[in-house]
Amino acid sequence: MPNHVAKVIEVVGTSDSGLEDAITGAVERTAETVQHMRWFEVTEIRGHLKGGKVDRYQVMLKIGFALSEDE
Amino acid sequence: MPNHVAKVIEVVGTSDSGLEDAITGAVERTAETVQHMRWFEVTEIRGHLKGGKVDRYQVMLKIGFALSEDE
Amino acid sequence: MPNHVAKVIEVVGTSDSGLEDAITGAVERTAETVQHMRWFEVTEIRGHLKGGKVDRYQVMLKIGFALSEDE
Amino acid sequence: MPNHVAKVIEVVGTSDSGLEDAITGAVERTAETVQHMRWFEVTEIRGHLKGGKVDRYQVMLKIGFALSEDE
Amino acid sequence: MPNHVAKVIEVVGTSDSGLEDAITGAVERTAETVQHMRWFEVTEIRGHLKGGKVDRYQVMLKIGFALSEDE
Amino acid sequence: MPNHVAKVIEVVGTSDSGLEDAITGAVERTAETVQHMRWFEVTEIRGHLKGGKVDRYQVMLKIGFALSEDE
């Protein structure tokens, strides 16, 4: 069995509704160009404030993906 | 007044719906065997991806509990 | 153009319903006395447990704000 | 029940006799101007040396306090 | 010589008098149910405040113990 | 599908021959009393020195395990 190698990229998802929405948005947008995604890890939770309210949540993620389907 | 000693355990809750659901699932499942739980702290937020979508959220928690009720 | 200086404060928002509610509560309560808030960063996610359930989520935030509107 | 918001400040207590004395000094001096203090966390333990001896202990603390008594 | 395996647990000792008292209390209470303890490491120093004073010191410790006497 | 909860324990494996041997020793000794182990993470690599040589490698691991087979 050949050993696996995965790549890790970092993205920031943004949402005005909540943390899961920022995460799923980042994952689904990344899926348009990256295949075989396997896991994510949240590395930072930030946000933008406007008019005394939360304007946008920003969640930074590492995403790991295999280089081919069978890995 | 005798001084308190609390124990700390670490668990990972998993949910396909969101972060709070992973946290409450981990807490309630732990409550089946551990009493007098007092606090939790999130130490890691990860997840599993499948088909270009979030398949499961995984939240690692430290949970602190007293050794007896009156502590 | 004069250079900007922002201040950073730290607050803890508490909610019995979820993480975003703890964050928005902290931001909106802070907005009663602080103006020109620009960003936040989550530095800790903890909570209080009671009766084997999550009683309250506690989210610690750094909040950055400008010293005047045009900064 | 309205949700709570606490503020967090950072102080450095100094003592020539020991760590607890630096902590309690910082807490009691802060209490002169801040009410409803609830918890502290030690973030750094340093000190000043003079003549080959410990001259002063310096303990940095985060202190959390509620914005009103019933929070 | 067989190789050793040690277990590590995490506890929080509490004391109203000082840091060493919180540490020794945590160790001695743990010794009631755990044998062959070999080392500890302090991972967090916190405390509870009441009436503008330190009410209790809380010291979190990792404790390492061998699985049998001769390890 | 019910959501999963995993537990995490921390152990230290010791070996006089190398890092992998310390890791596998810790895992296999833990397997004598813990079932359904799924993953490990190395949190610290230390060792004991004697006579100017490495006497023992000590590798601290977090080990995650499911509470039942089908989780």
Added chain:
Amino acid sequence: MPNHVAKVIEVVGTSDSGLEDAITGAVERTAETVQHMRWFEVTEIRGHLKGGKVDRYQVMLKIGFALSEDE
């Protein structure tokens, strides 16, 4: 000799010319309202990009100051 207590605040200085300029700007602007400043520590170096160039350096600082001149 009474023991000292210092306060610590956090600010972000911004400059389009360089890191020292962001630091000195933050310090001098803070000096307009805070006296007896004693030390700073850089906790984060970030910046804003525009048109493929560095638009602004942003340096986050902790600043420690005494509560009165003779402390």
Added chain:
Amino acid sequence: MPNHVAKVIEVVGTSDSGLEDAITGAVERTAETVQHMRWFEVTEIRGHLKGGKVDRYQVMLKIGFALSEDE
């Protein structure tokens, strides 16, 4: 308004004259192939020494960029 997703890359700028020069060099070289860059964060400052002097400064940066202009 669709939610944003940004990508984050990591680069190391090198300069024999100073820190800002290493940062701007890294940013401007990256701008040759990456558009819509929005922010950077310094993650490491190192350097190479030769003949008892600083030969080169090496500054590691995370750079965030939007996937299209209007994000």
Added chain:
Amino acid sequence: MPNHVAKVIEVVGTSDSGLEDAITGAVERTAETVQHMRWFEVTEIRGHLKGGKVDRYQVMLKIGFALSEDE
């Protein structure tokens, strides 16, 4: 002499035999598409367990590479 800019990528090598094998596998697989690799740094050591044994080691690496041969 023009100043250098290097890129940094993150990969995870997997091996069922050991840590060096996971590292060299990740490096050699990356070399199929990336040239001028200069250094690596281990950022995480994890693994997968099955049947009470180590099934695979997983080593996360940052890899730095120059953008052209002479850098």
Added chain:
Amino acid sequence: MPNHVAKVIEVVGTSDSGLEDAITGAVERTAETVQHMRWFEVTEIRGHLKGGKVDRYQVMLKIGFALSEDE
């Protein structure tokens, strides 16, 4: 005024009575061979356990010292 350069060394003080005693012991023993010591910072608090009790506290310190008296 020539600029200062200080050196930093790391030592571990050990005491069977308490944390301050471990710190002052480390400082005073270091003073036998090192002059012009200016500050210390605690980097780790550990200890040795024996017979279910704390046998020795071990406090790791960084100590900074000037290279000559007038620095």
Added chain:
Amino acid sequence: MPNHVAKVIEVVGTSDSGLEDAITGAVERTAETVQHMRWFEVTEIRGHLKGGKVDRYQVMLKIGFALSEDE
């Protein structure tokens, strides 16, 4: 019993064959000039790449040693 004081130094071992070889090389070379070494801790694992392969492993270690034999 007089209390112990240990010193801690930091070294980097290099090997073209593997991690343990880099560690033991660093320890044995240090033993030529330092006596009474007691423990090590790995603080960084890096390496040099050449021609698309691992050229050298570099392991940074803290080494603790007593100031005399009976400590």
Added chain:
Amino acid sequence: MPNHVAKVIEVVGTSDSGLEDAITGAVERTAETVQHMRWFEVTEIRGHLKGGKVDRYQVMLKIGFALSEDE
């Protein structure tokens, strides 16, 4: 080819003019007694304030050096 071992020392450079000046001052002063210096890493950026201005920058560096020229 014998494997290399490098030593790492920590120093603090001080300057009233800027960060690079503090770094180069620390490196050049260290070069008076240490040979074969190869790299540095900045571990802390602090400073001293006086009269509402930056009085001195203090940059802490790790410096790595080989034990002989050909290493």
